[in-house]
Amino acid sequence: MNVVGIVAEYNPFHNGHLYHMESARKITNCEAVVVAMSGSFCQRGEPAIIDKFSRAEAALQCGADLVLELPFCFAVQDAGGFAKGAVSLLSRTGVVTDIVFGSESGNLEALSKMAHVLVEQPPPFPELIHKELKKGLSFPNARKKALLAFFQTTSELNSQDVLSIEKSNDILGLEYVKALIELSLSMKPHVVKRVGANYLSPKFSGTFSSATAIRESILCGRWDNVSQSVPKKSLNIISRELNEGRGPVTLRNMESLILSSLRLKSRRELENIYGFSEGLEKRFIKCAAKAGTLEEFFKCVNSKRFTLSKIKRLSLFSFFNLDREFMEKSNKEGPQYLRVLGFNTKGQNLLSKMRKRSEVPVISVCSSYRKIIEKALDDTSRRYRINPQLFERQLRMDIAATAIHSLLFPNKSQRSGEWDFLKHPTILG
Amino acid sequence: MNVVGIVAEYNPFHNGHLYHMESARKITNCEAVVVAMSGSFCQRGEPAIIDKFSRAEAALQCGADLVLELPFCFAVQDAGGFAKGAVSLLSRTGVVTDIVFGSESGNLEALSKMAHVLVEQPPPFPELIHKELKKGLSFPNARKKALLAFFQTTSELNSQDVLSIEKSNDILGLEYVKALIELSLSMKPHVVKRVGANYLSPKFSGTFSSATAIRESILCGRWDNVSQSVPKKSLNIISRELNEGRGPVTLRNMESLILSSLRLKSRRELENIYGFSEGLEKRFIKCAAKAGTLEEFFKCVNSKRFTLSKIKRLSLFSFFNLDREFMEKSNKEGPQYLRVLGFNTKGQNLLSKMRKRSEVPVISVCSSYRKIIEKALDDTSRRYRINPQLFERQLRMDIAATAIHSLLFPNKSQRSGEWDFLKHPTILG
Numbered sequence: 001m002n003v004v005g006i007v008a009e010y011n012p013f014h015n016g017h018l019y020h021m022e023s024a025r026k027i028t029n030c031e032a033v034v035v036a037m038s039g040s041f042c043q044r045g046e047p048a049i050i051d052k053f054s055r056a057e058a059a060l061q062c063g064a065d066l067v068l069e070l071p072f073c074f075a076v077q078d079a080g081g082f083a084k085g086a087v088s089l090l091s092r093t094g095v096v097t098d099i100v101f102g103s104e105s106g107n108l109e110a111l112s113k114m115a116h117v118l119v120e121q122p123p124p125f126p127e128l129i130h131k132e133l134k135k136g137l138s139f140p141n142a143r144k145k146a147l148l149a150f151f152q153t154t155s156e157l158n159s160q161d162v163l164s165i166e167k168s169n170d171i172l173g174l175e176y177v178k179a180l181i182e183l184s185l186s187m188k189p190h191v192v193k194r195v196g197a198n199y200l201s202p203k204f205s206g207t208f209s210s211a212t213a214i215r216e217s218i219l220c221g222r223w224d225n226v227s228q229s230v231p232k233k234s235l236n237i238i239s240r241e242l243n244e245g246r247g248p249v250t251l252r253n254m255e256s257l258i259l260s261s262l263r264l265k266s267r268r269e270l271e272n273i274y275g276f277s278e279g280l281e282k283r284f285i286k287c288a289a290k291a292g293t294l295e296e297f298f299k300c301v302n303s304k305r306f307t308l309s310k311i312k313r314l315s316l317f318s319f320f321n322l323d324r325e326f327m328e329k330s331n332k333e334g335p336q337y338l339r340v341l342g343f344n345t346k347g348q349n350l351l352s353k354m355r356k357r358s359e360v361p362v363i364s365v366c367s368s369y370r371k372i373i374e375k376a377l378d379d380t381s382r383r384y385r386i387n388p389q390l391f392e393r394q395l396r397m398d399i400a401a402t403a404i405h406s407l408l409f410p411n412k413s414q415r416s417g418e419w420d421f422l423k424h425p426t427i428l429g
Numbered sequence: 430m431n432v433v434g435i436v437a438e439y440n441p442f443h444n445g446h447l448y449h450m451e452s453a454r455k456i457t458n459c460e461a462v463v464v465a466m467s468g469s470f471c472q473r474g475e476p477a478i479i480d481k482f483s484r485a486e487a488a489l490q491c492g493a494d495l496v497l498e499l500p501f502c503f504a505v506q507d508a509g510g511f512a513k514g515a516v517s518l519l520s521r522t523g524v525v526t527d528i529v530f531g532s533e534s535g536n537l538e539a540l541s542k543m544a545h546v547l548v549e550q551p552p553p554f555p556e557l558i559h560k561e562l563k564k565g566l567s568f569p570n571a572r573k574k575a576l577l578a579f580f581q582t583t584s585e586l587n588s589q590d591v592l593s594i595e596k597s598n599d600i601l602g603l604e605y606v607k608a609l610i611e612l613s614l615s616m617k618p619h620v621v622k623r624v625g626a627n628y629l630s631p632k633f634s635g636t637f638s639s640a641t642a643i644r645e646s647i648l649c650g651r652w653d654n655v656s657q658s659v660p661k662k663s664l665n666i667i668s669r670e671l672n673e674g675r676g677p678v679t680l681r682n683m684e685s686l687i688l689s690s691l692r693l694k695s696r697r698e699l700e701n702i703y704g705f706s707e708g709l710e711k712r713f714i715k716c717a718a719k720a721g722t723l724e725e726f727f728k729c730v731n732s733k734r735f736t737l738s739k740i741k742r743l744s745l746f747s748f749f750n751l752d753r754e755f756m757e758k759s760n761k762e763g764p765q766y767l768r769v770l771g772f773n774t775k776g777q778n779l780l781s782k783m784r785k786r787s788e789v790p791v792i793s794v795c796s797s798y799r800k801i802i803e804k805a806l807d808d809t810s811r812r813y814r815i816n817p818q819l820f821e822r823q824l825r826m827d828i829a830a831t832a833i834h835s836l837l838f839p840n841k842s843q844r845s846g847e848w849d850f851l852k853h854p855t856i857l858g
Contacts, residue, residue, distance in 0.1 A: 256836050257689050263832040263846045264749065266825070289832060292844030320693065396695070403692040403718060407685050415721030417692045 002030040003350065005090035005099045005187065007070070007083070007176070009038040011048045011215070013058040013234040016102075016195065016208050021063050023192040024100035032065040032346050034096055036086045038075035039398055040405035043082045045312025047254065047405050049215050050247040051419065054237050056341035057426045061233040066347035068093070069339040071394045072401040073330045076316055078309075081331055083175030084182070088334040091185045094357030095350055098188045101176050104167040106193035113157050114147055114165060115177035125150045138305060140171075169194055204229070218248055245411020251312065253408040254319070255294045261319045262288030273318050274327035280306075280314065320397065320404075329390055336391035337372070339363045339398065342426030360386055366420045369395055431459040432779065434519035434528045434616065436499070436512070436605070438467040440477045440644070442487040442663040445531075445624065445637050450492050452621040453529035461494040461775050463525055465515045467504035468827055469834035472511045474741025476683065476834050478644050479676040480848065483666050485770035486855045490662040495776035497522070498768040500823045501830040502759045505745055507738075510760055512604030513611070517763040520614045523786030524779055527617045530605050533596040535622035542586050543576055543594060544606035554579050567734060569600075598623055633658070647677055674840020680741065682837040683748070684723045690748045691717030702747050703756035709735075709743065749826065749833075758819055765820035766801070768792045768827065771855030789815055795849045798824055 004024050010017055021033060037059065039052040048055065056067040074085025090096045103111070117125055128149045132142035144162070151157040165174060177189055195208050204213040204222070209229040217225035218238065227235050241247045262270075262284055270281035280301075287300035301311050316322075337360050343351060355362055361376045361384060363369060373391055376384045403417030416422065433453050439446055450462060466488065468481040477484065485496040503514025519525045532540070546554055557578045561571035573591070580586040594603060606618055624637050633642040633651070638658040646654035647667065656664050670676045691699075691713055699710035709730075716729035730740050745751075766789050772780060784791055790805045790813060792798060802820055805813040832846030845851065 257685060259844075259846070260686050260833055260836055263836070264829050289846035291846075292836075292841050400693050404689055407689055407692070407721075412721050415688075417688070417718035417720075 001032075002028050002097050003032045003034060003095050004028045004030040005034050005036065005093075005096035006064075007036045007086040007090070007099075007101065008059070009042045009048070009075075009211070010035075010055045010059055011038070011042050011211050012050060012218075012230060012238050013055060013062055014209065014211060014214055014230040016210075017059075018062050018231050019195060019208070020100070020102055020192050024190070025063075027100060027190050027192065028098045030098065032350050033063065034066045034068065034090065034093060034347075034350065035059055035064045036068050036070045036089045037341065039069045039072055040401040041072060041076050041316060043075060043077070043079075043313075044309045045076060045314075045316050046251040047249045047408060049218060049249055050238060050241040051249075051405060052341060052402065053419070053423050053426065054241050054246075058231075058234040058237045060342045060344055060347075060426060060428045061237070062231050064347075066343045066350050067341045069341050069398065071330075071335050071337075071339070072320075072397045073322065073327060073394055074335065076313055076322075077327075077331075078313065079172050079175045080178070081327075083172060084179040084331065085335060087176055087179040087185065087187070088183060089338065091183065091187055092335060092359040093338060093354050094359060095353050096187055098190060099176065099180070100190045100192055101173050102169040102194045103173045103191040104170050104194050105164040106191055107161060107164055107170075108189065108191045110157055110161040110165055111170065111173050111177050111191070112189070113151075114162065115174055115181055117147065117150060118143070118174070119178050119181045124153070215248070218242075219250065244414060246406075246409045246414050249405060249408045252294065254404075257404075258294060258315050258319050259288050259291065259297060262315070265318060270318060272323050273314075274322050274324045275310075275314050275317050278305075284314070284318070320400065322397070326390075326393055329387070330394060333387055333390055335360065336386045336394050337361050337363050337369075339366075339395070340425045342428070344428035348427075360384060363395070364425055366395070366399060430461075431457050431526050432461045432463060432524050433457045433459040434463050434465065434522075434525035435493075436465045436515040436519070436528075436530065437488070438471045438477070438504075438640070439464075439484045439488055440467070440471050440640050441479060441647075441659060441667050442484060442491055443638065443640060443643055443659045445639075446488075447491050447660050448624060448637070449529070449531055449621050453619070454492075456529060456619050456621065457527045459527065461779050462492065463495045463497065463519065463522060463776075463779065464488055464493045465497050465499045465518045466770065468498045468501055469830040470501060470505050470745060472504060472506070472508075472742075473738045474505060474743075474745050475680040476678045476837060478647060478678055479667060479670040480678075480834060481770060481831065482848070482852050482855065483670050483675075487660075487663040487666045489771045489773055489776075489855060489857045490666070491660050493776075495772045495779050496770045498770050498827065500759075500764050500766075500768070501749075501826045502751065502756060502823055503764065505742055505751075506756075506760075507742065508601050508604045509607070510756075512601060513608040513760065514764060516605055516608040516614065516616070517612060518767065520612065520616055521764060521788040522767060522783050523788060524782050525616055527619060528605065528609070529619045529621055530602050531598045531623045532602045532620040533598050533623050534593040535620055536590060536593055536599075537618065537620045539586055539590040539594055540599065540602050540606050540620070541618070542580075543591065544603055544610055546576065546579060547572070547603070548607050548610045553582070644677070647671075648679065673843060675835075675838045675843050678834060678837045681723065683833075686833075687723060687744050687748050688717055688720065688726060691744070694747060699747060701752050702743075703751050703753045704739075704743050704746050707734075713743070713747070749829065751826070755819075755822055758816070759823060762816055762819055764789065765815045765823050766790050766792050766798075768795075768824070769854045771857070773857035777856075789813055792824070793854055795824070795828060 006024055041047050059067050070086050070089055074082055129142055129146035132145045148159055148162050151162055204217055204225045214229050267281050267285055270276050283301055287297050291297035291300050298311055338358055361372045363372060373388050376386055399420045402420045406419055407415050409415050435453055470476050488496050499515050499518055503511055558571055558575035561574045577588055577591050580591055633646055633654045643655060643658050696710050696714055699705050712730055716726050720726035720729050727740055767787055790801045792801060802817050805815055828849045831849045835848055836844050838844050
């Protein structure tokens with residue numbers, strides 16, 4: 001039985017996502033679709049525009065069979081950490097056989113060959129990249145130049161193929177394939193050629209607009225645009241959430257939270273946060289003191305060496321106190337549980353299988369997590385190889401992220417910090 | 430030469446404060462008035478309605494000669510910690526000879542005798558209080574009952590005198606006298622009988638309204654009330670600050686800051702914060718998760734055993750990460766510097782004297798604090814007995830408190846976190 005895995009943010013669920021899901025079914029001829037979805041915060045270092053429960057619901061209504069939450073500590077990492085966490089999560093279900101991701105180039109062969117070089121580092125690749133870095137190039141640029149030079153010597157891939165891998169979905173795709181190789185996973189990768197707008201394009205462009213453009217339309221109240229670019233079922237859920245005052249949630253709502261947390265941190269404390277290096281902690285502290293708004297802050301920190309997304313991510317790492325040790329351990333040991341956000345009948349059957357086969361425990365209700373840890377540790381079959389401290393910290397961070405996300409809701413009566421305990425998985429009949 | 434010390438918050442500076450200052454001059458026939466003033470946050474666990482620089486300016490314009498900042502770590506403590514920090518600060522100037530505080534009873538004899546018993550704990554006082562506490566009384570109530578019983582045995586003070594000490598200024602006054610005894614200081618205490626409204630009275634009552642009532646009037650835009658109850662010069666400063674969008678600052682502005690900081694803390698982290706005991710950390714975490722607003726949070730945490738002010742203070746302790754070790758060390762070793770917020774010509778002369786006599790270094794400009802520490806440690810006369818780590822932490826907390834306070838300004842262009850470096854002491858010609 002083929003079960004296809006998809007990694008997504010659904011922020012919000014739009015026509016491009018629907019197309020991707022339907023293509024994934026077609027390509028793999030699968031029996032079920034499992035989604036690893038970001039929770040309350042996304043990979044660009046921002047809170048999701050509506051909560052994870054509603055986004056999972058939209059995904060189910062639009063064809064997903066089972067939605068799992070990608071733990072916060074992976075969801076807010078750069079492409080590499082995000083992809084590795086997500087691929088590992090899908091693999092640990094024990095049931096996912098294929099993985100389908102979007103790609104601008106649609107060139108899986110190029111992605112695969114490049115991924116092998118990046119993981120295996122065959123000579124002379126290490127020297128080539130070292131040389132480019134020494135010239136002062138940024139890491140992505142140095143990597144691209146080194147790959148070009150490498151494939152010129154082996155002629156396994158021509159320059160055009162190498163150069164075709166440059167847009168955001170392909171960059172992420174490269175990381176998915178790398179993760180499959182690094183973790184020696186047998187899930188089979190496939191690509192769906194992306195239709196419509198570039199992922200990052202902020203311009204609204206009709207039926208296949210980017211999530212960025214759709215979020216902008218939501219914020220400006222351009223509902224004509226939104227309804228053109230998201231499936232009806234997703235639109236209904238977005239409208240419901242906004243009517244209830246549980247959105248739109250934006251990074252701007254976190255302005256004083258982020259600036260205050262940085263103003264209270266010492267350089268030493270910031271040095272201990274994951275991702276701070278090369279004097280960035282000094283720069284962050286100086287800029288948080290100077291800037292009165294997030295915009296000023298980002299402008300102040302900005303430099304050629306760092307993308308805006310990286311700065312936003314680091315701001316979140318600092319706000320949530322994601323220390324180096326926890327994050328490195330998470331990256332090494334992977335997701336410690338499979339948190340179920342919703343499923344349909346097919347998904348339920350899949351869940352029964354997962355409960356027997358998965359490498360880590362399945363969580364449907366957060367409040368019982370201590371019992372789940374105990375049971376997993378007691379398991380005489382020794383199926384699970386979880387680290388109880390890491391399990392607890394990862395889950396506590398998911399819960400904290402959701403508790404902060406809800407604090408950003410416009411409607412004060414909805415700002416409970418207990419949604420993760422109050423909400424049960426969505427079950428679609 | 431008599432120099433009188435006053436402890437104040439001036440939140441904002443009102444007619445009662447003017448009356449107090451003028452009475453203090455008369456009673457002591459002093460040559461100068463030194464004020465130990467709270468900085469960005471006040472003893473009731475709230476941010477000051479306008480910033481410390483403006484409040485110091487108002488005090489100078491209304492007759493103070495020198496205004497020093499009571500470090501944040503003392504300014505936000507309960508009556509005992511606040512009073513001890515302030516009295517110690519005034520004493521460490523080396524020039525203050527007298528201290529004048531407000532009192533509802535005006536009964537210095539009662540205050541003094543009671544303070545001696547509380548500090549020296551002569552038998553059978555310890556047993557008496559133990560007995561009352563065992564009955565389940567709150568500490569203030571048990572203390573009062575034990576004092577009554579104690580003075581019945583010694584007849585040094587009659588019951589009426591003991592019972593007369595019950596209002597907020599007297600309670601604070603008791604702490605000032607206790608601090609003088611505990612620290613063996615020679616400054617002479619005096620009381621000014623309070624006129625007009627009770628300190629805590631939220632009702633506006635004309636010329637002598639409470640600071641609470643005046644803040645309420647400011648928030649409601651009742652400028653007729655405000656102008657009736659504060660000196661013209663103070664009114665002008667308040668108006669200027671509000672016109673510039675640097676106020677009014679209220680605890681409500683900190684709603685998401687406080688709730689988010691609590692939602693991110695583990696029980697173990699909260700246990701390490703000063704003042705959390707008796708399971709309060711569990712209660713705080715539970716309530717911060719449940720409550721969507723500060724009002725709901727306070728309601729949830731509230732119990733007979735804790736006043737609202739205590740809950741607000743603890744919320745600040747948690748937000749600012751005031752750990753047990755730092756606070757206990759501060760209480761033991763006292764203020765490590767004298768931070769000058771402003772002075773007039775007389776104050777300037779006093780400052781020159783202070784620079785020769787004070788027990789701790791004088792700081793006029795924050796940015797030079799590292800040099801000040803070095804110089805103090807190098808001082809061959811060994812006049813200073815400062816703890817450099819504690820000095821730095823206390824000052825960094827003052828700076829952080831001001832950086833958070835300014836983040837709460839309505840006008841975003843004023844939200845710099847560097848006011849402590851940008852502002853020099855106010856000098857009145």
